[in-house]
Amino acid sequence: MDLNFTPDEVAFRQEVRDFVADNLPADIRHKVINGLLLQSEDYVRWQKILHAKGWGGPGWRKEFGGPGWTPTQQYIFDEECAAAGAPRAIPFGLKMVAPVIMQYGSPAQQQRFLPKILSADEWWCQGYSEPGAGSDLASLKTRAVREGDHYVVNGQKTWTTQGQYADWIFCLVRTDTEAKPQRGISFLLIDMKTPGITVRPIITMDGAHEVNEVWFENVRVPVENLVGEENAGWTYAKFLLGHERTNIAGIGIAKRELARLKRIATLETKHGKPLIKDPMFAARIAQVEIDLTALEITNLRVLSAEAERRAPGPEASILKIKGTEIQQAITELLVQVVGTYALPLRRDAMAAGYQGDPVGPFYAIPLAANYLNMRKLSIYGGSNEIQKNIIAQMILGL
Numbered sequence: 001m002d003l004n005f006t007p008d009e010v011a012f013r014q015e016v017r018d019f020v021a022d023n024l025p026a027d028i029r030h031k032v033i034n035g036l037l038l039q040s041e042d043y044v045r046w047q048k049i050l051h052a053k054g055w056g057g058p059g060w061r062k063e064f065g066g067p068g069w070t071p072t073q074q075y076i077f078d079e080e081c082a083a084a085g086a087p088r089a090i091p092f093g094l095k096m097v098a099p100v101i102m103q104y105g106s107p108a109q110q111q112r113f114l115p116k117i118l119s120a121d122e123w124w125c126q127g128y129s130e131p132g133a134g135s136d137l138a139s140l141k142t143r144a145v146r147e148g149d150h151y152v153v154n155g156q157k158t159w160t161t162q163g164q165y166a167d168w169i170f171c172l173v174r175t176d177t178e179a180k181p182q183r184g185i186s187f188l189l190i191d192m193k194t195p196g197i198t199v200r201p202i203i204t205m206d207g208a209h210e211v212n213e214v215w216f217e218n219v220r221v222p223v224e225n226l227v228g229e230e231n232a233g234w235t236y237a238k239f240l241l242g243h244e245r246t247n248i249a250g251i252g253i254a255k256r257e258l259a260r261l262k263r264i265a266t267l268e269t270k271h272g273k274p275l276i277k278d279p280m281f282a283a284r285i286a287q288v289e290i291d292l293t294a295l296e297i298t299n300l301r302v303l304s305a306e307a308e309r310r311a312p313g314p315e316a317s318i319l320k321i322k323g324t325e326i327q328q329a330i331t332e333l334l335v336q337v338v339g340t341y342a343l344p345l346r347r348d349a350m351a352a353g354y355q356g357d358p359v360g361p362f363y364a365i366p367l368a369a370n371y372l373n374m375r376k377l378s379i380y381g382g383s384n385e386i387q388k389n390i391i392a393q394m395i396l397g398l
C-alpha cells in the first residue's frame with residue numbers, strides 16, 4: 001500500500017489548482033468562503049465552467065463525456081475545489097442518477113438524460129425517502145400501477161433536497177405489493193412538470209428552504225422512463241447509495257472550514273489576546289485537526305485499496321461517521337469562537353451584498369445558521385447509527 005501521490009498526481013493537483021484559481025468566479029468564491037447563501041444559478045454557472053473544460057463529471061467514464069479520472073484524481077479534484085471555495089457539485093444528477101443510467105439505463109435513456117446532467121441544463125432531485133421509510137427504505141409505499149404504456153403514480157416523498165428547482169426526480173416506487181418489500185420496487189424517472197405533482201417546502205431549523213415534500217396524485221409516467229426491469233429497482237437503489245457514499249468524508253471541506261476557524265480565532269480575543277493563543281481553545285482546535293489528519297490517512301488507504309482494484313467496502317461507513325463528526329465539531333467551534341455574536345439567526349444578512357447593520361463582525365453572520373444546518377450531515381446519506389450497524393456487522397463481525 002502506497003499512500004504517497006505519484007508525480008503525475010502531484011502535477012494533476014497543480015493543474016486543477018491553477019484552473020480553479022483562474023476560472024472560479026470571485027462572487028461565488030466569496031459566498032462559499034464566508035458561508036453566505038448560494039443561489040441555484042451559482043451551482044449551474046460553476047458546473048457549466050467545469051463542463052466547458054471537460055471536467056463536468058469527475059467520476060464519469062470517457063464514453064459518457066467524463067474525463068475518465070481515477071478515484072485518486074477525483075479525490076484531488078474535490079480537495080482542490082473545496083480549498084479554493086468552489087461550490088460542491090449538486091450530487092443528485094451527476095453522482096447519483098447518472099451512474100445508475102450509465103449502468104442500467106437503456107441507450108435511449110443514456111442519450112436523452114446524460115448530456116443535460118453534464119451541462120447542468122437539467123436539475124435532478126432524489127425521491128427515495130417517505131414519511132415512515134427513511135432508514136427502513138424498503139418499506140416505501142408510493143405506488144405505481146401500470147396502465148397501458150404509462151405508470152400511474154400516487155404517494156408522497158419527503159426531505160427532497162432542492163426539489164423546488166428540479167426538472168426531474170428519480171423515484172423508488174412500489175410496483176408489486178404482494179412480493180417481499182425489496183422485490184416489489186421499481187426505479188422511475190419522472191418529469192417534475194407532469195400534472196399531479198405538488199412540491200411543498202419544509203423550512204428547517206436554520207430557516208432555510210432546502211428540503212421539500214413531493215406529492216404525486218395520479219401522475220402519468222411513460223413506461224420508457226422505467227430504468228432497467230420492473231421490480232428490480234432495489235438493486236439499482238443500492239448501487240446508487242454506494243455512489244452516494246464515495247468521497248463522503250468531506251476532507252477538503254473540513255480543511256477549508258478549519259482554516260476559517262483559525263482565521264476567526266486569530267481575530268477574536270480573550271483577555272486582550274487572540275483566542276487562538278488561549279491554551280484551552282487551541283487544544284480543541286488541535287484535537288479536531290488531529291482527527292482530520294487521521295481521517296485523511298484512512299481516506300488515502302481506501303483510495304489506495306481502490307487503486308489496487310479492491311472494491312470499496314464497509315470502510316466507507318468509517319469515513320462517513322468520522323467525516324461528519326469532524327465537520328459538525330468545526331461548526332460547533334465556529335459558533336463558540338465568536339461567543340454571543342453567534343446567537344442571532346439572521347438569514348437576511350447571509351445574502352451576499354447585504355447592506356444592513358449586522359450584530360457583530362461580518363464573519364459571525366452565518367455561523368449560527370451553518371451550525372444548525374450541518375446537523376443534517378449525520379442523518380442523510382445513511383444515518384450515522386445505521387453506519388455503526390454496518391461496521392458492527394461487516395467489520396467487527398457482531
Ligand SMILES: Cc1cc2nc3c(=O)[nH]c(=O)nc-3n(C[C@H](O)[C@H](O)[C@H](O)COP(=O)(O)OP(=O)(O)OC[C@H]3O[C@@H](n4cnc5c(N)ncnc54)[C@H](O)[C@@H]3O)c2cc1C
Nearest residue numbers: 126127128129134135136159160161376379380381383385
Ligand atoms: C437535510 C436532509 C436532506 C435530505 N435529502 C433527501 C433527499 O434529497 N432525498 C431523499 O430521498 N431523502 C433525503 N433525506 C432523507 C434521509 O435519507 C433520511 O432522513 C434518513 O435516511 C433517515 O431516515 P428518517 O429521517 O426517516 O429517520 P428514521 O429512519 O426514522 O430514523 C430515526 C432515528 O432512528 C435511528 N435508527 C433508525 N433505524 C435504526 C437502526 N436499525 N439501528 C439504529 N438506529 C436506527 C436513526 O439513525 C435516526 O437517528 C434527507 C434528510 C435530511 C435531514
